[in-house]
Amino acid sequence: MAAFSRKERDRQLRRADIYRAAEHQFAVRGYHRATIREIAKQAQYAIGTVYLHFKDKDALYLSLFEEKMKVMMSAIEENMPAGVDAKGRLEIFVRESLAYFEENLDFFRIFVSEADRLLMEVRLKRTPIGRRLNKYLMDTIRQAQEEKVISKDFDTEQVVDVFINILKTVVLDWFQEGKKGKRSLAGKSDLILRYLLKGTSGR
Amino acid sequence: MAAFSRKERDRQLRRADIYRAAEHQFAVRGYHRATIREIAKQAQYAIGTVYLHFKDKDALYLSLFEEKMKVMMSAIEENMPAGVDAKGRLEIFVRESLAYFEENLDFFRIFVSEADRLLMEVRLKRTPIGRRLNKYLMDTIRQAQEEKVISKDFDTEQVVDVFINILKTVVLDWFQEGKKGKRSLAGKSDLILRYLLKGTSGR
DNA sequence: ATATTTCGTGAACGCATGTTCATAAATTAG
DNA sequence: CTAATTTATGAACATGCGTTCACGAAATAT
Numbered sequence: 516m517a518a519f520s521r522k523e524r525d526r527q528l529r530r531a532d533i534y535r536a537a538e539h540q541f542a543v544r545g546y547h548r549a550t551i552r553e554i555a556k557q558a559q560y561a562i563g564t565v566y567l568h569f570k571d572k573d574a575l576y577l578s579l580f581e582e583k584m585k586v587m588m589s590a591i592e593e594n595m596p597a598g599v600d601a602k603g604r605l606e607i608f609v610r611e612s613l614a615y616f617e618e619n620l621d622f623f624r625i626f627v628s629e630a631d632r633l634l635m636e637v638r639l640k641r642t643p644i645g646r647r648l649n650k651y652l653m654d655t656i657r658q659a660q661e662e663k664v665i666s667k668d669f670d671t672e673q674v675v676d677v678f679i680n681i682l683k684t685v686v687l688d689w690f691q692e693g694k695k696g697k698r699s700l701a702g703k704s705d706l707i708l709r710y711l712l713k714g715t716s717g718r
Numbered sequence: 719m720a721a722f723s724r725k726e727r728d729r730q731l732r733r734a735d736i737y738r739a740a741e742h743q744f745a746v747r748g749y750h751r752a753t754i755r756e757i758a759k760q761a762q763y764a765i766g767t768v769y770l771h772f773k774d775k776d777a778l779y780l781s782l783f784e785e786k787m788k789v790m791m792s793a794i795e796e797n798m799p800a801g802v803d804a805k806g807r808l809e810i811f812v813r814e815s816l817a818y819f820e821e822n823l824d825f826f827r828i829f830v831s832e833a834d835r836l837l838m839e840v841r842l843k844r845t846p847i848g849r850r851l852n853k854y855l856m857d858t859i860r861q862a863q864e865e866k867v868i869s870k871d872f873d874t875e876q877v878v879d880v881f882i883n884i885l886k887t888v889v890l891d892w893f894q895e896g897k898k899g900k901r902s903l904a905g906k907s908d909l910i911l912r913y914l915l916k917g918t919s920g921r
Numbered sequence: 922a923t924a925t926t927t928c929g930t931g932a933a934c935g936c937a938t939g940t941t942c943a944t945a946a947a948t949t950a951g
Numbered sequence: 952c953t954a955a956t957t958t959a960t961g962a963a964c965a966t967g968c969g970t971t972c973a974c975g976a977a978a979t980a981t
Contacts, residue, residue: 522927547750550968561930563971572969665918673891674918680883688876714917715868715877725948725957753938764960766941775939 530568532558534579542621545628546576577642583622584644587615588651601659605711608655609682609704616686617700623690627683649675664712681710733771735761737782745824748831749779780845783832786825787847790818791854804862808914811858812885812907819889820903826893830886855881867915884913 536557540549551572555562569575591611595604616623640649652675659665665674685707689700739760743752754775758765772778794814798807819826855878862868868877888910892903 551970552968555931562932562969563930564928566970567928663920666920669918670891673888676887676891677884677913677918680887681880684879684883685876688873688879710880710917712917712919714913714915715872715880716915717866717869754940755938758961765939765962766960767958769940770958 526568529560529564533560533565533568533575534582537575537579538583538621538625541576541579542624551575580625581642581644583619583625584642584648587612587619587622588644588647590615591651601655601662601664604655605659605664605708606704608652609707610701612682613686613700613704620690623686627687652678678711682707685710729771732763732767736763736768736771736778737785740778740782741786741824741828744779744782745827754778783828784845784847786822786828787851790815790822790825791847791850793818794854804858804865804867807858808862808867808911809907811855812910813904815885816889816903816907823893826889830890852878881914885910888913 533554536554537549540554540557543549544553551562551565554575555565558565565575569578591608594611595607599607616626640646653671656665656671656674656678660667660669660671685703686700689697689703736757739757740752743757743760746752747756754765754768757778758768761768768778772781794811797814798810802810819829856874859868859874859877859881863870863872863874888906889903892900892906
């Protein structure tokens with residue numbers, strides 16, 4: 516492909532600039548309150564330039580979301596050794612998402628919020644990348660059930676939802692602690708899995 | 719007070735009409751996409767009439783939310799026997815919220831989108847009724863920790879958040895099943911507590 | 922060097938929506 | 952019954968924002 520022409524490279528640079536600004540605006544203001552004007556301004560382009568690269572506001576939002584999700588999924592899959600058992604898969608999944616979220620806080624806020632129109636759970640499952648994440652988790656939980664790490668009386672899809680929500684909750688909790696002396700998110704891995712697998716009663 | 723004058727009664731009737739329409743619009747369209755015009759139209763009043771009863775859109779929303787939350791909290795507190803232990807408190811809390819949600823599906827949808835904001839923008843925790851719910855749950859979880867139903871290594875506030883989110887997830891899950899042959903929400907009580915207390919590993 | 926094409930710009934446009942307010946209807950007071 | 956007061960109405964207003972597009976600049980081709 517022509518991915519290495521100067522023209523194409525410039526195009527990608529512009530898209531990246533716009534993505535960066537959009538990500539921050541969507542994170543801080545939410546979808547509805549974020550404006551194309553402000554995104555363009557932060558990216559140091561004119562309004563029209565944004566529309567040269569994205570059909571409209573919605574396309575920009577979805578495109579950005581897919582892009583970041585894709586990178587996150589790749590990070591997870593690349594760090595997942597072959598033939599690892601269900602417990603290990605869960606651990607690696609949690610560790611890698613936490614790492615990604617910690618380095619992409621704006622994206623995390625987008626991931627978590629934006630329940631405005633559709634609930635995140637629903638939107639997630641409609642986009643291609645959302646289905647990929649969902650399928651990935653379904654397979655993992657199902658494997659965990661086969662290996663008796665998770666009981667088979669639970670509905671697999673429901674466990675996926677509960678899992679994502681526990682993860683979201685713990686990250687949000689961490690996100691809202693005072694910035695000062697905050698420990699790394701990575702340390703929350705075990706906690707999340709403990710909530711999921713053993714619940715809150717004594718060990 | 720003059721709560722029984724005809725005037726006051728009419729006033730309350732109008733407020734109730736507007737609440738009903740607003741509740742449905744906010745639930746179906748979300749805060750931003752719900753319009754005063756449509757709310758007024760559904761309630762069969764003119765736009766200006768809405769403003770006779772509520773300062774602005776935000777006041778209407780908050781007022782509605784507080785009203786419904788207050789009723790929910792009352793239902794819970796009225797059905798809570800004195801001197802019941804932590805496990806019992808949790809059971810009753812779940813049972814009563816499920817009953818309320820099942821009969822107020824529109825409110826549940828508002829509650830869900832607000833619950834995310836609760837953690838993000840802390841809107842809920844600033845309202846009196848929000849604090850009441852929060853305090854109530856904090857006390858209950860703390861009692862559960864005293865009675866060793868929930869381990870003390872967990873942060874009480876975090877457990878509250880996880881609890882609310884598990885409840886939310888299971889209700890949403892139920893909400894999104896096909897309407898046909900759907901069983902009552904009430905039956906999900908045990909499931910929710912099992913997620914919270916024992917997690918998903920075998921019993 | 923000139924013509925042609927592509928790209929960048931931001932003022933202007935259209936539309937949606939929250940809010941107001943002059944006017945009218947209804948209610949209450951005298 | 953009439954005047955005064957309260958309440959209801961919805962057209963009009965103000966604002967904000969997504970989107971377009973005529974124009975000019977820059978890059979490319981001739």
